[in-house]
Amino acid sequence: MSLTLKETQTMLDPLARDVKIGLTSQPKRLYSKYFYDARGDGLFQQIMALEEYYLTRAELEVFQTQKERLLQIIGGEETFQLVELGAGDGQKTKVLLEYFQQQNVDFSYCPVDISENVLQQLEKRMRAEIPDLTIKPLAGDYFDVLADLKFKNHSKTVAFFLGSNIGNFLADKVQQFLVSIHDNLRSGDYLMIGFDLKKDPKTILKAYNDSKGVTKAFNLNLLKRINNELGANFDLDKFQHNPVYDPQTGECRSYLVSTEEQEVTIAAIEKTVHFDAWEPIFMEVSKKYAPKEIEELAQATGFKVVENLYDSQKRFADSVWQVV
Numbered sequence: 001m002s003l004t005l006k007e008t009q010t011m012l013d014p015l016a017r018d019v020k021i022g023l024t025s026q027p028k029r030l031y032s033k034y035f036y037d038a039r040g041d042g043l044f045q046q047i048m049a050l051e052e053y054y055l056t057r058a059e060l061e062v063f064q065t066q067k068e069r070l071l072q073i074i075g076g077e078e079t080f081q082l083v084e085l086g087a088g089d090g091q092k093t094k095v096l097l098e099y100f101q102q103q104n105v106d107f108s109y110c111p112v113d114i115s116e117n118v119l120q121q122l123e124k125r126m127r128a129e130i131p132d133l134t135i136k137p138l139a140g141d142y143f144d145v146l147a148d149l150k151f152k153n154h155s156k157t158v159a160f161f162l163g164s165n166i167g168n169f170l171a172d173k174v175q176q177f178l179v180s181i182h183d184n185l186r187s188g189d190y191l192m193i194g195f196d197l198k199k200d201p202k203t204i205l206k207a208y209n210d211s212k213g214v215t216k217a218f219n220l221n222l223l224k225r226i227n228n229e230l231g232a233n234f235d236l237d238k239f240q241h242n243p244v245y246d247p248q249t250g251e252c253r254s255y256l257v258s259t260e261e262q263e264v265t266i267a268a269i270e271k272t273v274h275f276d277a278w279e280p281i282f283m284e285v286s287k288k289y290a291p292k293e294i295e296e297l298a299q300a301t302g303f304k305v306v307e308n309l310y311d312s313q314k315r316f317a318d319s320v321w322q323v324v
């Protein structure tokens with residue numbers, strides 16, 4: 001039996017498939033969703049603690065100062081399910097959950113993540129820290145989970161997509177993603193999205209080029225992961241971490257640049273990849289938004305902006321949308 005190229009590719013595990021496609025494309029690219037193995041999770045925790053990485057603290061400030069307003073908007077009288085897409089460690093969300101509990105709001109917290117492991121840790125922690133919380137972790141793809149909830153459950157949904165995770169979508173994919181969320185919600189449901197905002201380009205670039213080199217290690221860790229999981233021989237010393245920020249598009253893009261001409265062999269996909277001197281691999285986009293762009297994005301995808309909740313310095317916005 002002979003297989004077509006497409007069949008062979010879909011049989012490979014997703015990492016192998018995407019590495020094969022990405023490193024045989026021109027220009028070369030890898031996907032930041034693969035940053036988060038166990039070591040990558042740890043490095044991201046370190047990034048969030050960096051002085052230069054303002055995003056996490058800015059969003060925490062939004063929650064601390066705007067939680068009353070948020071509850072007024074979504075209305076605490078009616079029962080709802082709070083669905084958090086890509087919950088992570090849930091430490092920021094905890095501020096809101098605790099407040100809703102104190103106010104005797106009738107809601108259940110449904111963190112959604114692809115990783116069972118992440119969810120189990122989150123559940124354990126939340127049960128210890130907020131004992132009376134009704135928590136229903138759901139493992140799986142965001143859209144499948146939302147579709148399932150819509151089908152089985154008739155209470156109002158308030159969905160969260162926080163932390164500027166939306167920034168990782170390129171311009172051509174973000175609308176598609178939001179329309180899919182929209183199609184799995186009901187009219188009147190809410191979606192709150194965390195957007196990092198356009199600001200002094202120097203501040204943004206520093207957040208992705210920290211002085212301790214944690215972000216560099218975070219990017220290089222994907223090459224290390226490919227070495228370990230796909231039997232590759234990337235020499236990490238021959239790649240330079242190079243983030244750039246374009247104030248017009250708001251895109252902060254990270255590249256790993258090959259410092260010399262070299263060949264890298266990846267056993268699991270039976271490929272040897274050639275790098276020219278100074279050839280880049282595009283690793284990640286973290287897009288920054290202007291309030292007007294947030295408005296346009298909501299309109300284009302079937303939502304209306306109810307209100308933007310800002311931190312005191314307007315570095316970050318948690319934008320509350322409603323399905324129209």
Ligand code: AVJ
Pocket residue numbers: 047055163164165167168207208215218284285286
């Ligand atoms: C987790 C996607 C929000 O883009 O700011 C941090 C990931 N990359 N430093 C971001 C990240 C480099 C982060 N998000």
